[in-house]
Amino acid sequence: MKRARQQATALAGVPPRPVVVRGLSKTYGRGAASVKALSGIDLTVEPGTFTAIMGPSGSGKSTLLNCLLGLERPDAGTIHLGGQEISGLGETELAVLRRSRIGVVFQAFNLMPALSAADNISLPLRLAGDSIDHQLVEELAMAVGVRETLARRPAELSGGQQQRVAIARALITRPELVVADEPTGSLDSASAEAVLALLRSIVDERGQQVLLVTHDPKAAAVADRVIFLADGRWQDEVSGGSASDIAARLARLGQRA
Numbered sequence: 001m002k003r004a005r006q007q008a009t010a011l012a013g014v015p016p017r018p019v020v021v022r023g024l025s026k027t028y029g030r031g032a033a034s035v036k037a038l039s040g041i042d043l044t045v046e047p048g049t050f051t052a053i054m055g056p057s058g059s060g061k062s063t064l065l066n067c068l069l070g071l072e073r074p075d076a077g078t079i080h081l082g083g084q085e086i087s088g089l090g091e092t093e094l095a096v097l098r099r100s101r102i103g104v105v106f107q108a109f110n111l112m113p114a115l116s117a118a119d120n121i122s123l124p125l126r127l128a129g130d131s132i133d134h135q136l137v138e139e140l141a142m143a144v145g146v147r148e149t150l151a152r153r154p155a156e157l158s159g160g161q162q163q164r165v166a167i168a169r170a171l172i173t174r175p176e177l178v179v180a181d182e183p184t185g186s187l188d189s190a191s192a193e194a195v196l197a198l199l200r201s202i203v204d205e206r207g208q209q210v211l212l213v214t215h216d217p218k219a220a221a222v223a224d225r226v227i228f229l230a231d232g233r234w235q236d237e238v239s240g241g242s243a244s245d246i247a248a249r250l251a252r253l254g255q256r257a
Ligand SMILES: Nc1ncnc2c1ncn2[C@@H]1O[C@H](COP(=O)(O)OP(=O)(O)OP(=O)(O)O)[C@@H](O)[C@H]1O
Pocket: 028, 029, 035, 036, 037, 055, 056, 057, 058, 059, 060, 061, 062, 063, 064
């Protein structure tokens, strides 16, 4: 892990820093109709680690990710990303932080239909006004297995290939943190395995941080640590658990929730 951290430092040009969440709370709505989506969540994600977040539907997983991405404002608590406390940042600063430090992969690939796979991958660089690193586009495309399809548009790619393009796009800025919300939800098992192996490799080989929300114990088993939420609260965590350990804990949580 030490080697991975040193590599990450060389890649990003700045020392990787942990993501630190303290006392995070978020309530939607007011009065009788209000929903407490998060209640006092504490979480630290170290550089060079892979963390999965699991929990029953409505347990607050997406709200947690959205707060981390600055897409939702928490009611209380702090979030440090890349050494910066984000709650005081304005929309423009948050957008820059997201673009430069965080790679996001959602279940819906959100690729631009009119652009080739290569242009989709390099889009974050273009949006940031940076020059296109064509070699990195090729390297990432090779790593995710879409090197041969770089000239094609999304409609000419399979779901698995589109998701891999979306992952390459999330990695093109060499973000410290990669946030993935059900990235394998719509993939066949071979494509899902390839995507998870790639996320694992960016942690092991590049020292990046991955935060994965998933309902799938097999996907969560790829992580170093799995955190379980229920009713917006931290319930349990397991390190290095097998898919069956994780499934058993999730089932217990479902019974409690
Ligand atoms: N914009 C919103 N307005 C009102 N309530 C919301 C909003 N977003 C989420 N909630 C509520 O907050 C709670 C947590 O939702 P969240 O989407 O974070 O859960 P989740 O664990 O990601 O669920 P799932 O696994 O089904 O995606 C739920 O009760 C949900 O109905």
